[in-house]
Amino acid sequence: MRCWFRGRKGPLGSITDDRFCLDPWLQAKEERLVEAETENAVLHLRLAQYREMIKKSGGEAAQVRVQCGDQKPLQRPGPLAASRLRLVAQRLKRDVEALHSWSLGLFQRYQHAQWDCLSEIVTAVQRAPLCHEALPPTGPLEAGCLERSLQEMTERYQQERRERRRLHNTLVELRGNIRVHCRLRPVLPFDDEFRGPGSQNSPVSGAVAHAVDDETILVECSRPGHPLINKTYTFERVYGPAESQRAVFEDVCPLLTSFLDGYNVCIMAYGQTGSGKSFTMLGPRPERDPALPSGPHGHLGIIPRAAGEVFRLIAENPSWRLEVDVSVVEVYNNDIFDLLAKDGCAVVSRAKRQVLTTTEGKKEVSGLTRESVHSAVELMTLVAAALRLRAKQATAVHADSSRSHLVITVTLTAAASSRSTGEWPRCPVLSKLQLVDLAGSECAGVSGVTGSALRETSLINRSLAALADVLGALSEGRGHIPYRNSTLTHFLQDALAYIGSTHLGVELLEDEEHGA
Numbered sequence: 199m200r201c202w203f204r205g206r207k208g209p210l211g212s213i214t215d216d217r218f219c220l221d222p223w224l225q226a227k228e229e230r231l232v233e234a235e236t237e238n239a240v241l242h243l244r245l246a247q248y249r250e251m252i253k254k255s256g257g258e259a260a261q262v263r264v265q266c267g268d269q270k271p272l273q274r275p276g277p278l279a280a281s282r283l284r285l286v287a288q289r290l291k292r293d294v295e296a297l298h299s300w301s302l303g304l305f306q307r308y309q310h311a312q313w314d315c316l317s318e319i320v321t322a323v324q325r326a327p328l329c330h331e332a333l334p335p336t337g338p339l340e341a342g343c344l345e346r347s348l349q350e351m352t353e354r355y356q357q358e359r360r361e362r363r364r365l366h367n368t369l370v371e372l373r374g375n376i377r378v379h380c381r382l383r384p385v386l387p388f389d390d391e392f393r394g395p396g397s398q399n400s401p402v403s404g405a406v407a408h409a410v411d412d413e414t415i416l417v418e419c420s421r422p423g424h425p426l427i428n429k430t431y432t433f434e435r436v437y438g439p440a441e442s443q444r445a446v447f448e449d450v451c452p453l454l455t456s457f458l459d460g461y462n463v464c465i466m467a468y469g470q471t472g473s474g475k476s477f478t479m480l481g482p483r484p485e486r487d488p489a490l491p492s493g494p495h496g497h498l499g500i501i502p503r504a505a506g507e508v509f510r511l512i513a514e515n516p517s518w519r520l521e522v523d524v525s526v527v528e529v530y531n532n533d534i535f536d537l538l539a540k541d542g543c544a545v546v547s548r549a550k551r552q553v554l555t556t557t558e559g560k561k562e563v564s565g566l567t568r569e570s571v572h573s574a575v576e577l578m579t580l581v582a583a584a585l586r587l588r589a590k591q592a593t594a595v596h597a598d599s600s601r602s603h604l605v606i607t608v609t610l611t612a613a614a615s616s617r618s619t620g621e622w623p624r625c626p627v628l629s630k631l632q633l634v635d636l637a638g639s640e641c642a643g644v645s646g647v648t649g650s651a652l653r654e655t656s657l658i659n660r661s662l663a664a665l666a667d668v669l670g671a672l673s674e675g676r677g678h679i680p681y682r683n684s685t686l687t688h689f690l691q692d693a694l695a696y697i698g699s700t701h702l703g704v705e706l707l708e709d710e711e712h713g714a
């Protein structure tokens with residue numbers, strides 16, 4: 199699954215007819231490149247000469263030493279000769295240092311020139327289709343030369359891209375394939391309003407969890423009749439209450455480049471009810487205002503921002519010929535509902551689905567609706583429609599509490615045209631991005647739920663406990679992973695099992711007493 203793009207014929211390989219317009223541009227760049235290479239070669243030559251000279255003089259000195267050893271012992275130089283020798287040695291040292299810094303500078307200039315050339319080549323190649331028709335016809339010999347030079351440039355460009363991809367994904371891996379970030383939301387007015395029946399026992403109000411630094415939080419744990427205990431927890435990253443949606447997304451953004459590079463990515467928001475999972479993942483009130491990535495919304499959550507970024511990356515590389523489709527499901531009361539399913543009148547309606555195991559052992563949801571999308575706005579319009587169907591319920595803790603786990607799956611596939619030309623020889627599915635807004639864990643005593651809502655709470659808590667068990671079993675490398683203990687883990691089995699791919703969990707803690 200990893201690095202599927204690597205070693206494949208890259209997108210520029212298919213540009214063959216648009217090369218003739220590159221002549222003056224490319225020639226100039228090619229000349230600069232050749233100049234820089236020549237300069238580098240000269241430098242290497244001079245370095246070799248200096249090395250040779252040093253070797254030779256070393257040999258001569260050894261010879262003199264041998265000869266002197268046969269005769270009488272060397273007389274110590276007088277003070278005048280010694281200071282002269284010291285001066286010569288100092289001058290030589292300075293010369294060597296100057297030569298070293300000069301060659302270093304030249305090497306750096308060479309590297310910069312190479313990068314400039316390559317980026318200009320890439321721009322030129324990308325602009326090629328636009329100016330092709332404006333050019334006069336070219337002779338066959340010239341065309342052949344240009345073709346070869348374009349091929350070389352294309353190969354170099356592809357090499358650079360492969361290197362970029364390798365470096366990017368190595369960096370992402372170095373930061374960890376499973377990452378847990380923690381966000382503390384600010385204390386909000388409703389935190390006091392919605393104090394549940396159990397909260398009168400809590401002597402503390404206001405913030406009880408604090409960001410100590412950007413990796414540590416401190417939680418004040420208080421129980422009536424017990425002394426206050428402070429506990430600290432560390433995460434890969436901690437966001438304080440004042441940190442923006444943009445700051446959270448900045449850490450997620452590199453994963454989307456990995457998704458486009460063929461890696462599976464799963465981003466989950468986990469936390470207790472009202473702690474800000476939906477706010478972080480979607481933004482405020484996304485079902486009413488879909489917070490389309492084109493709008494001027496500063497509060498956009500991870501999902502609309504990710505949609506914008508995925509399509510921005512695709513637009514940056516038009517020759518990739520990729521297709522994007524999306525499915526939206528909710529896991530509610532241990533059942534899976536397709537939130538993009540349409541009834542007979544093509545109206546979106548909730549439809550129950552089952553998880554099946556395919557002959558290759560993969561998990562699939564039978565009859566799941568997958569809508570093809572061509573822009574972030576299209577994607578978010580579908581998500582907003584699906585969200586209107588998502589199960590919600592007011593509780594004493596949170597007036598707009600989600601009662602289901604929401605899973606948005608964005609699948610990247612090779613376009614049918616590139617499949618038929620054999621450009622993508624393997625399975626057409628390249629990678630999957632799963633964006634999960636889990637239902638919040640809650641204490642029924644505090645949230646004050648009764649009747650069917652109490653059953654929902656119990657099923658939510660059980661499925662979250664099952665998820666914790668699966669993650670625990672995976673991290674401990676246990677032989678048996680209990681995926682089947684809940685529909686949520688069964689449904690997410692492929693994403694969870696693919697532990698080698700990149701996961702980032704955003705754990706959210708409420709910045710007040712319930713969250714502690």
Ligand SMILES: Nc1ncnc2c1ncn2[C@@H]1O[C@H](COP(=O)(O)OP(=O)(O)OP(=O)(O)O)[C@@H](O)[C@H]1O
Pocket residue numbers: 382383384386439469470471472473474475476477478482596598599600601636637638639
């Ligand atoms: N960082 C934040 N800044 C400002 N307001 C926030 C922040 N995080 C959450 N909120 C607000 O807090 C409230 C609860 O947030 P949200 O609905 O995201 O919680 P949740 O964890 O998804 O809850 P549940 O699990 O019950 O659905 C919302 O009104 C939301 O706008």
